Amino acid sequence: MTRKFDHFAFLSRSREDPDVFPLKVRRSEFREIYKPYSQEEAADQAERCLDCGNPYCEWKCPVHNYIPNWLKLAGEGRILEAAELCHETNSLPEVCGRICPQDRLCEQACTLETGFGAVTIGAIERYIVDEAFKQGWRPDLSHVRTRPWSVGIVGAGPAGLACADVLTRNGVSVTVYDRYPEIGGLLSFGIPDFKLELSVMRRRREVLEGAGVHFRLNCEIGTDIQAHELEHMHDALFFGIGTYQPVEASLPGMEKGGIVPALEFLIGQTNHMYQLDIPGFPHINLAGEHVMVLGGGDTAMDCVRTAIRQKAASVQCVYRRNRENMPGSPREVSHAMKEGVKFEFNAQPLSLIHQNRKLTGLEIAKTRLVASNTGRARPELIEGSEQVLPATALIFAFGYRPSPPSWLETIGIATDESGLVRMDDHLPGQTSNPAIFAAGDMVRGSDLVVTAIADAREAAQSIIQYLEVKEPQLRRA
Ligand SMILES: Cc1cc2nc3c(=O)[nH]c(=O)nc-3n(C[C@H](O)[C@H](O)[C@H](O)COP(=O)(O)OP(=O)(O)OC[C@H]3O[C@@H](n4cnc5c(N)ncnc54)[C@H](O)[C@@H]3O)c2cc1C
Ligand code: SF4
Numbered sequence: 001m002t003r004k005f006d007h008f009a010f011l012s013r014s015r016e017d018p019d020v021f022p023l024k025v026r027r028s029e030f031r032e033i034y035k036p037y038s039q040e041e042a043a044d045q046a047e048r049c050l051d052c053g054n055p056y057c058e059w060k061c062p063v064h065n066y067i068p069n070w071l072k073l074a075g076e077g078r079i080l081e082a083a084e085l086c087h088e089t090n091s092l093p094e095v096c097g098r099i100c101p102q103d104r105l106c107e108q109a110c111t112l113e114t115g116f117g118a119v120t121i122g123a124i125e126r127y128i129v130d131e132a133f134k135q136g137w138r139p140d141l142s143h144v145r146t147r148p149w150s151v152g153i154v155g156a157g158p159a160g161l162a163c164a165d166v167l168t169r170n171g172v173s174v175t176v177y178d179r180y181p182e183i184g185g186l187l188s189f190g191i192p193d194f195k196l197e198l199s200v201m202r203r204r205r206e207v208l209e210g211a212g213v214h215f216r217l218n219c220e221i222g223t224d225i226q227a228h229e230l231e232h233m234h235d236a237l238f239f240g241i242g243t244y245q246p247v248e249a250s251l252p253g254m255e256k257g258g259i260v261p262a263l264e265f266l267i268g269q270t271n272h273m274y275q276l277d278i279p280g281f282p283h284i285n286l287a288g289e290h291v292m293v294l295g296g297g298d299t300a301m302d303c304v305r306t307a308i309r310q311k312a313a314s315v316q317c318v319y320r321r322n323r324e325n326m327p328g329s330p331r332e333v334s335h336a337m338k339e340g341v342k343f344e345f346n347a348q349p350l351s352l353i354h355q356n357r358k359l360t361g362l363e364i365a366k367t368r369l370v371a372s373n374t375g376r377a378r379p380e381l382i383e384g385s386e387q388v389l390p391a392t393a394l395i396f397a398f399g400y401r402p403s404p405p406s407w408l409e410t411i412g413i414a415t416d417e418s419g420l421v422r423m424d425d426h427l428p429g430q431t432s433n434p435a436i437f438a439a440g441d442m443v444r445g446s447d448l449v450v451t452a453i454a455d456a457r458e459a460a461q462s463i464i465q466y467l468e469v470k471e472p473q474l475r476r477a
Contacts, residue, residue: 005075009047015117016045018127027308027339030193030273032098034123039077042127045120046075052111057121060109062454063090067106067121074128083132086125087139091165091453092158092204094133095187097126098196100450101329133203139169139211147171149467152234154178154221157185158449159240159440159456161204164213166460172467174213175234179220181276183208185242187449189267189278192302194309195332198274227407231435235470236463239413239421239431240440240456245403249294249396253352258359260284262299262397269306287311290390292362294318294349295397296326301333303395304341316342316389318349320367320379344389348381353388361388400446411436420445427466429459435470437463 018034018041020026026033037045049071057067066085073082086093100106102122110118149172153160156178164174182188184201209215221227221241230237246261265284270276272283291307293300296319307315317336319326322345326333337343346367353361365386367379402419409415412433414422421438424430429437437459440452 002076002078003043005072006047007051009044010050010112010116013044013048015048015112015120016041017120018123023338026194028311030269030306030309032197033194033335034098036130037123037127039131042124042131043075043077046071046124048112048116049075049119050111056109056111057106057119061106062448062450063096063457065089065093065106065125070128071119071121071124074124079128079131080135080137082128083137084140086128090450091162091457092187092449093125094129094200094204095158095196096450096453097122097124097129098200099187099191100448101331103329103331105450133207138207141169141211144169144171147173147467149173149235149471150175150233151236151238151463151467152177152230153238153240154230155185155240155242155440156180156183156215156217157240157242157440157452158187159242159442159452160185160238161208162453162456163238163240163437163439163460163463164208165211166457167463168208168211168213170460170464172464175216176213177216177219177221177225177230179218179223180278181218183215183217185240189270190263190299190302192266192269192306193273194305195302198270222405222407227411231411235435235467237436238429238456238459238463239408239436239438239442240452241405241442243400243402243441243446245401245419246396247398247401249349249398251349251351253354256352256354256357256359258352258354258392258394260286260393260395262293262295262303262395263400265395266299266302266306269310285310286393288313289393291315291393291395292318292389292391293395293397295399296321297328297397297399298332299399300395300397301328301336303397304336305339307393307395308336308339308341312393314342314390315340316344316391318344318347318362318364318389320346320348321369321377322346325369325377346379348379350386352394359392359394360390362391362394363388400441402442402445404442413438418445427462429455429462430466434466437466 051068070082070085106121107118153176267281271281291312347364350363366382369377372378414432439455439459
């Protein structure tokens, strides 16, 4: 039922995030911590939007969602129209609503952020799409004109899925290849279920397959199919294969053991929970251990919160700058703190301490922040502040570097000195091989889901432009 939008609701109603499950439940369960909004709650919060003439939130959102427009529709209870509008700019709005760092993006830019509390944009985006799916919404492709082209997409992460979505909506036939048994990339194998449940990606797979996307899973390019073979199977290719090389640390004592690799730990947990049988990712159970995680980004927060749920004896996060300088979302840090993670800020790891080859502690020194010419404060060691923190399992979560497979070169995709795929100057997303496009972490370096989606959607438009020009030649071949 349509309700009338109250334009002055921001004066009478404060920001209310969706309820979270009680701490006791959250600390033990691998399921999303936020309960869904009711229809009434979502409409009440959506009505707080001021509908600014020049909305900063839209500008700060990397996919430039039509935020005030779909908030208004949600406020009026017109959920199917709101979902349709969400999908005009975003291929995975239910995912972004859950895991975008809104406090650094759209909500940070909301006019109400200062003094009133930003509109809960992410939670409403999630509500709109979840509710629309419940009501049976599916993309309407009845008007789409079929094109005679076939595109191969390597990687079913957010970049690959966004490219597949845009191409399918433009009538292009798409096959997505991924080495894993589920779609989602890091959304399924990396980001834990307490932020994003696997069922969300399984539902999206159904929607994409319903729209005509063909998935070939458990299929590794370079092993099961060679890249040059793939070139002959399609009119154009898109790559979104991410970055998977961990940034390595070098500390005295590392060779004696006690180190748990971050992504293996997270993937092993998903593999175990869903019995997926992905080789090379055993379940690493840290129950009863004194877990220490080094780093301050999303991966570090996911590791500490996973260790809490596995019932570690203690969980501590060591970060060399202060809380304000942490690279991840402040919201995730605050969840970790509430769930029982201790933080040692301004602390630089020095060496690992072992007794009889068993890790027992980490030696650290305290730091102070000093100005640097990079614009970001630099940590400087404070002499005489050394101390040992107890630790029996140590996780390094310093981020990921590009990991381009060697066969990229053989199909003419050039990378720069750091290993990132180099973009050709011609069309957005076009690599040095004009028939091959790329986006996501393998082009930008480790970044965000929403930026991978934004770049891949643009690359998909470039593929269409490329094929339109190329079509007469394709017909002759
Ligand atoms: C632990 C962790 C937590 C994160 N949390 C957040 C968060 O809360 N919010 C946020 O916005 N971002 C987060 N990120 C970052 C985000 O997940 C990435 O930026 C995003 O997933 C990049 O998308 P992508 O499609 O480029 O790559 P990926 O998601 O890495 O997908 C790449 C896909 O390619 C497949 N692939 C690779 N090689 C091959 C091959 N040879 N053949 C076939 N398939 C192949 C992989 O199996 C994978 O499915 C997090 C990252 C990590 C590691
Ligand atoms: S996609 Fe992300 S940044 Fe954009 S409106 Fe949604 S939550 Fe905000």
